Amino acid sequence: MSASTAEITEYCLKTAQAARKASYQLASLDAEVKNRWLGESAAALIKSEKKIVAANQIDLDAAAGYGLSDAAIDRLRLDSGRIASIATALEEIAMLPDPIGEVIDGFTRPGGLQILKRRVPLGVVFFIYESRPNVTADAAGICVKSGNAVILRGGKEAIHSSQAIVDVLAKTASHCGLPENAVQLVSTTDRAAVGEFLKLGELIDVTIPRGGEGLIRRVAAEATMPVIKHFDGNCHVYVDKDADIEMAVEIIENAKCQRMGVCNACESLLIHEAIASKALPEIAKRLTERGVEMRADERAKSIVPSATAATEEDWSTEYLGPTISVAVVDTIEQAAEHINRYGSHHTDAIVTGNLKAAEIFTTLVDSSAVMVNASTRFNDGGVFGLGAEIGISTDKFHARGPCGLRELTTYKYIVRGDGHVRT
Amino acid sequence: MSASTAEITEYCLKTAQAARKASYQLASLDAEVKNRWLGESAAALIKSEKKIVAANQIDLDAAAGYGLSDAAIDRLRLDSGRIASIATALEEIAMLPDPIGEVIDGFTRPGGLQILKRRVPLGVVFFIYESRPNVTADAAGICVKSGNAVILRGGKEAIHSSQAIVDVLAKTASHCGLPENAVQLVSTTDRAAVGEFLKLGELIDVTIPRGGEGLIRRVAAEATMPVIKHFDGNCHVYVDKDADIEMAVEIIENAKCQRMGVCNACESLLIHEAIASKALPEIAKRLTERGVEMRADERAKSIVPSATAATEEDWSTEYLGPTISVAVVDTIEQAAEHINRYGSHHTDAIVTGNLKAAEIFTTLVDSSAVMVNASTRFNDGGVFGLGAEIGISTDKFHARGPCGLRELTTYKYIVRGDGHVRT
Numbered sequence: 109m110s111a112s113t114a115e116i117t118e119y120c121l122k123t124a125q126a127a128r129k130a131s132y133q134l135a136s137l138d139a140e141v142k143n144r145w146l147g148e149s150a151a152a153l154i155k156s157e158k159k160i161v162a163a164n165q166i167d168l169d170a171a172a173g174y175g176l177s178d179a180a181i182d183r184l185r186l187d188s189g190r191i192a193s194i195a196t197a198l199e200e201i202a203m204l205p206d207p208i209g210e211v212i213d214g215f216t217r218p219g220g221l222q223i224l225k226r227r228v229p230l231g232v233v234f235f236i237y238e239s240r241p242n243v244t245a246d247a248a249g250i251c252v253k254s255g256n257a258v259i260l261r262g263g264k265e266a267i268h269s270s271q272a273i274v275d276v277l278a279k280t281a282s283h284c285g286l287p288e289n290a291v292q293l294v295s296t297t298d299r300a301a302v303g304e305f306l307k308l309g310e311l312i313d314v315t316i317p318r319g320g321e322g323l324i325r326r327v328a329a330e331a332t333m334p335v336i337k338h339f340d341g342n343c344h345v346y347v348d349k350d351a352d353i354e355m356a357v358e359i360i361e362n363a364k365c366q367r368m369g370v371c372n373a374c375e376s377l378l379i380h381e382a383i384a385s386k387a388l389p390e391i392a393k394r395l396t397e398r399g400v401e402m403r404a405d406e407r408a409k410s411i412v413p414s415a416t417a418a419t420e421e422d423w424s425t426e427y428l429g430p431t432i433s434v435a436v437v438d439t440i441e442q443a444a445e446h447i448n449r450y451g452s453h454h455t456d457a458i459v460t461g462n463l464k465a466a467e468i469f470t471t472l473v474d475s476s477a478v479m480v481n482a483s484t485r486f487n488d489g490g491v492f493g494l495g496a497e498i499g500i501s502t503d504k505f506h507a508r509g510p511c512g513l514r515e516l517t518t519y520k521y522i523v524r525g526d527g528h529v530r531t
Numbered sequence: 532m533s534a535s536t537a538e539i540t541e542y543c544l545k546t547a548q549a550a551r552k553a554s555y556q557l558a559s560l561d562a563e564v565k566n567r568w569l570g571e572s573a574a575a576l577i578k579s580e581k582k583i584v585a586a587n588q589i590d591l592d593a594a595a596g597y598g599l600s601d602a603a604i605d606r607l608r609l610d611s612g613r614i615a616s617i618a619t620a621l622e623e624i625a626m627l628p629d630p631i632g633e634v635i636d637g638f639t640r641p642g643g644l645q646i647l648k649r650r651v652p653l654g655v656v657f658f659i660y661e662s663r664p665n666v667t668a669d670a671a672g673i674c675v676k677s678g679n680a681v682i683l684r685g686g687k688e689a690i691h692s693s694q695a696i697v698d699v700l701a702k703t704a705s706h707c708g709l710p711e712n713a714v715q716l717v718s719t720t721d722r723a724a725v726g727e728f729l730k731l732g733e734l735i736d737v738t739i740p741r742g743g744e745g746l747i748r749r750v751a752a753e754a755t756m757p758v759i760k761h762f763d764g765n766c767h768v769y770v771d772k773d774a775d776i777e778m779a780v781e782i783i784e785n786a787k788c789q790r791m792g793v794c795n796a797c798e799s800l801l802i803h804e805a806i807a808s809k810a811l812p813e814i815a816k817r818l819t820e821r822g823v824e825m826r827a828d829e830r831a832k833s834i835v836p837s838a839t840a841a842t843e844e845d846w847s848t849e850y851l852g853p854t855i856s857v858a859v860v861d862t863i864e865q866a867a868e869h870i871n872r873y874g875s876h877h878t879d880a881i882v883t884g885n886l887k888a889a890e891i892f893t894t895l896v897d898s899s900a901v902m903v904n905a906s907t908r909f910n911d912g913g914v915f916g917l918g919a920e921i922g923i924s925t926d927k928f929h930a931r932g933p934c935g936l937r938e939l940t941t942y943k944y945i946v947r948g949d950g951h952v953r954t
Binding site (some may be wrong): 131132135136139192215217221223231238296313314334345352355359361362363432448466470472473474475476477480481482483485486487491492493503504506508509518519520521522523524525526527528529530 | 559638644653654676693697736757775778783784789889893895898899901902904909915916926927928929941943945947951952953
């Protein structure tokens with residue numbers, strides 16, 4: 109793009125101001141209006157298939173020039189099946205209960221003052237994501253349903269596809285009584301625009317970056333507003349001395365291998381010394397069958413000599429591929445300490461038949477989700493029943509774990525008196 | 532202090548590491564242990580009256596040298612009555628329900644996975660405050676009751692008093708099974724220490740600054756962790772066309788005059804044009820009796836000629852004294868727009884007998900608390916029934932309005948399966 113810095117600064121400011129204005133209108137919209145927009149948008153996307161596919165073709169033609177892998181190009185591609193899935197996702201969001209207006213708490217105080225704590229939108233969401241164009245509609249749907257205006261910053265690789273989708277959403281908005289700037293796509297692909305938006309903490313209430321760790325760290329460092337994020341997912345499975353070994357093998361295989369490149373995949377295995385010599389060979393056998401390399405500490409390597417020796421760096425590495433680090437521990441407490449020290453506070457699991465052990469582990473491990481006898485892969489908004497998910501947070505502030513509609517809201521105290529004054 | 536920069540850096544790091552370690556122990560403490568510590572600390576403070584008063588005398592002797600006003604010196608002073616109040620406050624915190632372990636939500640998913648959302652502590656709180664020594668015990672009590680370790684950074688003017696109080700709390704901790712570093716007072720008064728702690732976002736979960744706007748802005752700008760704060764409180768009372776004028780006069784007088792120097796005092800009056808010529812003279816009469824100067828826009832000044840003409844700056848000024856800005860508006864929407872633009876998102880009130888007007892105002896005004904026919908002075912943790920308050924937040928993220936025990940917590944998902952793997 110040839111826009112000057114001053115032009116980009118002004119564009120970002122105007123976009124954010126328009127979003128702020130739209131957010132005040134959105135805050136008082138009836139659920140019915142938002143749901144009608146979701147439903148009509150779903151229908152309009154299917155009707156606009158030709159236009160969307162044509163726009164997508166422009167992105168596909170440019171993809172090789174961006175150096176996208178075949179897998180990435182496949183994820184970029186839109187056809188009628190995929191457009192139908194995008195539409196279905198919007199219809200599903202329409203069916204979720206509206207979080208806005210929910211009364212979270214309420215009480216009448218001595219003297220008769222009536223206090224309500226009412227759920228309200230955060231306001232303006234700045235959402236940064238990579239090249240999959242289906243995310244464009246998903247994020248717009250989740251933000252608007254929770255009463256927020258959204259500024260979408262998609263990857264340049266999908267810019268024409270995303271613009272075609274947002275055009276449909278915006279056109280439907282004007283039909284349904286939604287403010288026209290409820291959903292805006294950042295039209296410049298200049299990287300400077302991200303920096304400009306991140307300065308606008310007075311106009312934007314939260315930034316949600318989705319993508320590689322480098323992008324997320326940059327956003328977290330520069331943002332003048334709160335950020336919902338997770339940097340990485342160095343997830344652990346701890347096999348307790350009272351574990352069912354067969355169950356442990358199945359859970360580890362699933363957590364490690366079901367999808368290797370995702371944030372809730374298992375990257376590290378801890379095992380109690382009392383069960384290690386019996387369980388570890390069986391676990392190693394299964395992982396080897398699945399092509400997974402083990403990086404083992406001294407004790408684990410003495411049991412599985414074929415494993416590679418782990419270095420200190422391995423304990424904090426998110427491999428996102430066919431490698432797992434393995435360490436033997438003496439106690440549950442030692443396992444928890446290791447996890448809290450090297451992990452990402454994302455998802456960690458214990459395999460045990462012992463109730464007390466489960467209680468100690470779930471209390472001590474400081475992660476967004478702690479699993480007992482279940483795969484780490486279950487940490488997901490859909491699985492948890494949130495219905496739709498805009499991201500996973502490993503922070504403790506505001507929202508932790510999968511973030512759905514409620515996590516994009518805050519509350520407001522509404523106090524009713526009858527001329528009450530304070531004495 | 533003569534400590535070198537390197538010494539301060541190391542001191543802060545060690546203090547934060549000790550707090551982090553203590554926080555993991557605190558997270559699994561029974562309510563009984565925390566309550567016993569609160570009760571025994573209350574008793575021990577009263578028993579240690581002599582020591583505390585002697586330490587307080589050192590601060591009082593130094594106060595003039597710090598240029599403290601007589602009022603500030605009075606707030607600094609501890610005697611047996613004030614020590615008894617501090618003790619009572621701890622006993623009251625002991626009586627509040629323990630937020631930790633509360634199950635916020637829970638469900639069984641298709642397939643039998645059991646999911647609990649359980650309330651847990653944030654972890655480590657860094658609390659920065661000014662010279663009133665009673666805040667030392669209060670903040671320690673609230674943080675520990677909510678399962679958090681706390682690093683207290685009090686004003687240098689009260690350092691000996693605060694240290695004497697923390698010595699008592701720490702000694703009691705060791706009796707009661709609380710980790711010894713649950714409550715730590717920053718022993719250096721070097722200002723560089725604040726900056727060092729603010730860098731430690733990996734060890735400290737939240738910073739809460741209480742004090743002047745300059746301090747809070749500095750903390751918000753430098754902090755690498757979330758901050759619970761309000762910069763200022765430019766609070767409004769809007770008198771609707773359907774207001775009871777007598778009620779309006781009483782509420783405005785109370786909101787403006789009951790305590791002028793506090794964040795929930797009224798600083799600005801908006802009035803509907805249909806009622807202005809009748810109501811404004813009565814309001815002006817009462818405010819003049821109370822020695823309050825009015826800074827009025829053109830229309831308001833035409834009704835109250837004795838008022839000073841307001842400048843643009845007046846609309847965003849928090850006077851914290853006997854001045855109030857006054858503007859006439861044409862609609863409720865215009866009042867809300869003015870408040871959202873110039874206000875602090877703290878506390879704003881409407882006076883009206885009209886149900887629809889109340890609904891519009893409470894929906895449109897984007898503040899932590901919106902009052903209907905009640906004084907702005909009611910925005911307070913005690914009034915709202917939170918039991919104890921560590922601050923008021925004007926942010927929308929995490930906690931909004933008065934922050935008590937629950938606002939110092941987060942949650943964790945605990946997922947129980949029986950060998951569940953994801954397919």
